[in-house]
Amino acid sequence: MTGDAAATPLLSCRHVGKSFGALAAVRDLSFDVGAGEILGIGGPNGAGKTTLFEVISGLNPATTGTILLDGQAITGFAPEQICHAGIARTFQLNAGFDSMTARENVLVGAYFGQGNRAIPTLRAGRAAHEAADAALDMLGIADRADAVTGKLPVLDRKLLMMASAMATKPKLLLMDEPVGGLTAREVDRVMDAVRAIKASGVTIILIEHVMRFLVRLSDRIMIMHHGEKIFEGLPANLLDDRTVVDVYLGHGASERLRSFMEADRG
């Protein structure tokens, strides 16, 4: 499943750019993601990674370029249309509907996320409830279903965000720093969750600072800097790239990452 994508990539970004006034947050970025793949995106803060997600998920439309999902243009779609087209997203900040229970959070995704509803029904219906419960089960937080979201600990909130994304039955999941602020043990838990999501056939793009997490999970890695792509390739080739080492990782971090990756392999 690694390397070259299939004939039509699931997601294809062509010369995508986003500027805020004079500041270009993303410049002329092109890349593909094949079905079933995990693409990891790294880079310093402010490199345009989150902005790229905002652009793809429609919250902040692109200023230039085209985005294709399954060969269909989705550029300029509203966030809800992007969601209905099959792209779900998690957020860097632990977003949640804080006044609702965990189950209601996921129900929102299950009921509104799977397709456009011209007229909302009087009740959510069994199908939506079942999809919500299934998503909670998948992320292993079914026992938290009745807890109020605002009071959940950080890890559960992150998992809940993934569950509500999965409840929309996406083809592609965008994850923005899924392990930011977690301890090592919690990171492992999220890693298992990501693998389970991949196993269910969902394609994933993830942004992460924690390189250990990124190299372990990603089939391919893209490094962004100043809104541009400075590297795209297999994790194994990352440390051989001069630009990445010089501009992003620095030598100390590169060495530690190399020993970590060797230990992982051996």
Place this chain on the structure above:
Amino acid sequence: MTAIRRDILIGLVCLAIAIALPIVMPGRYIITQSTLFFIWAIVVVQWNLVLGIGGIFSLAQMALFATGAYATAMLGFYWKVPMLAAIPMAGLVTVAVGMLIGLACLRLRGPYVALLTLAIAQVMYVLIVNDTGCFTTTGGCMPLFGGVRGIGQFGDIGLRALFPSKWYIAHYYVGLALLALAVAISIVVIRGPLGLAFRALRDNPGYAMSRGISRFKYQLWIFAVSAFFTGIAGGFYAVHFRVVGPTVFSFSLLLFLIAMIVIGGLGSIWGPLLGAAVLMLADEGMRELSDYRNIGLGLLLAVFVIAWPNGLNGWLQRKPAR
């Protein structure tokens, strides 16, 4: 599900009491005041959907009420449409007007919505009052919208003819039925998926949209639903009083109704109803002090928002639970 069952139970108990009232207390004054209460209650229950649930800071609700009333009167006066058909038609006219207002202001942020809707209502008022040209001269000069004096003689729903001495009791039950329907709709909206969508939008708009909720579409929906019932209430108001004038636009009426919602509890199912009842009773009590009515009303409104922002409903909810 328990919340819905509780709401239905409360609703049925209230309904039973209201049905029995004319039998226990058949006095004409009480019955007609109760009918007026039903009309205002419909308006505040539906306004609450827009304001408290939809989070749309619209002050156009009285303009919509007026639209319903005027549409009913004009359909009867100019085209001789029977009132039983005119009222639902007026409801649809109100939906159309409501959608226009909605399209103009729903993309704006909260305070902009409030100002724009207030201005729209004001302009409708000014245009009606300042119009002095004669549109028709049958039975004297009358402007298109009736001008300052308003429109009368547009027909009746027939209950006055059917029950010549007890027609006001019949109107009471019509008002009650309409209110019951309005409350039922409000329960369905608040407890159903629409309510879920609006809670999500309030908690975190960006997140809600990326989970597939179209803010604009659902806001327009709730605006339309609420406009329909408010228009119907306006139509019933017209036939009940047999005249429609520009007083329905008055600021003190707007103040009176918004105070009902705030004092009862914005965003709750029973709060606005409670608020309407309390304020109608208080108004009754202050009848002698009518000079001070608006001072008291304004003071009440300010004090409640500052000291008890969740209204009477919030105060009641806090007592038993937690």
Place this chain on the structure above:
Amino acid sequence: MVETALEIVNASAGYAGRIVLDAIRLSAKKGELTAIVGPNGHGKTTLLKAISGLVPVTSGEIRLGGARIDRLRPDQIVERGVIHVPQGDLLFPAMTVHENLLMGAYANSGGLADRLDFVFTLLPKLKERRNQTAGTLSGGERRMCGIGRGLMAGGEVLMLDEPSLGLAPIVIEQIYEVIFNLRREGRTILLVEENAERIAEHADIIHLLDNGRIVWSGLGAELMARPEIIETYLGV
């Protein structure tokens, strides 16, 4: 023995019933660079906000030169000389660089000209841009302006919240050069940073903050020699 400037004694703080800081105890010595490191979302920013009065301290004490400041308003704390340069700089975007710097001296406008000179000497870029609106500066310039604005207040203690956040590595180096220079001049600095490696060499002491508690304190070299701590708390 170096004199203590800022002292935090068993201070707890939080928002709306959620405790973010749990009985924190640490101190910043005069003329030293005290660093606080730890994962995101574990209370580093809240600690600085609690010191500067933006987040109420629920129990414990914060002292400046021995006098309690934890019950004071933010403006009173600034007046006593605790200057907080917030995360993401929070400039006044529609004001010019010059006006932003003047705002920095709002609470303490004595010797304004000298301080302006000092800031312009330290950060010459700001002098070039002094009449430009702050909203139009680049990321690095904004951060410089934020630090310059903090320096305009004079003050006893300078608190910097992740000054490297969102910057390109090369710019981060420049920013830290400025900070380390200030340390050499004898400023008391309390610095929050996610990346321990960047400050390990220059910090006089490092505190590791995790889940609202100080879990480790020591020298930078000691921390760098403890890969298990780095892996558990700080990632790679």
Place this chain on the structure above:
Amino acid sequence: MDVLIQIVASGLTLGAMYAVATIGLSLVYGSLNMLNMAHGAILTLGGYICYAAIVHAGLHPALALPGAALICAAVGLLIYFSAALPLLRAENFETNIFIATIGIGSVIENLMLKGFGPYPIPQPLAVDGQLVIGNVHIPLQNVFILGVALMLMVAVAVLLQRTSAGRAIRATSMNRDAAQLMGVRVGRVYAQVLALSGALAAVSGIMISSIATLTPVMGGDPMLKAFIVCVVAGLGNVYGAVVAAIALGLLEAATQYVFGVRWSFAMLLLLVILVLIWRPFGLFGKQQVVRL
């Protein structure tokens, strides 16, 4: 040509009065996110106090005007301490303060109704005489209003741009937390802004009543227009508000001449709706909260 001079003269007078009424509203919204619905009532109050000071207390008009401004500034302070301050500590400030000030405005308005009765009273503060340009006679009163308004606008601009207190007001409106970290006592800034807004409202109330008449409900119309001006300019944008106020004043004078008085308000509103559909954050407003 004469018509044009007439329209420009009365339009500028209208615009100047709206601008003075609007600056206060806009400052308050800019720094506190507060739509002060009692503004119209304060404006009326200023008119009545000036009237009462001259007619009943026999004060010289030169004292009555600043006196009224001072009292209305105190009313602004009162609103800050009784409503804004407690509400700032709770959630939904923007909605709650809106409703609370509707209530407060109604109280003030009805107190005036009680005290002065519902009938129109002429404002004694008036300047006699006329200015003649060509064939057009412009009352000196209008010239006087224009002068006072210009003076006030310059004073406010100098205050905001050149003084430390003004910078603190602007800083607070741009970023409350950052302003606090500079040592700005934001509570004091809020109080100052509300007091200033009250004083400006009083002056505009006196101006408006001097060319029309005093009634307890006279404040509603200029307040709504001031709001429209704010909305067109972008809420909280003070300088944009001044420009928009004068433009709307001219427009109103022109529509009154061309279509008649009763259409002017509807025309204004139509314009606002079009502006808001075209630019939902106003002409000079920005989507991100960059104000002033």
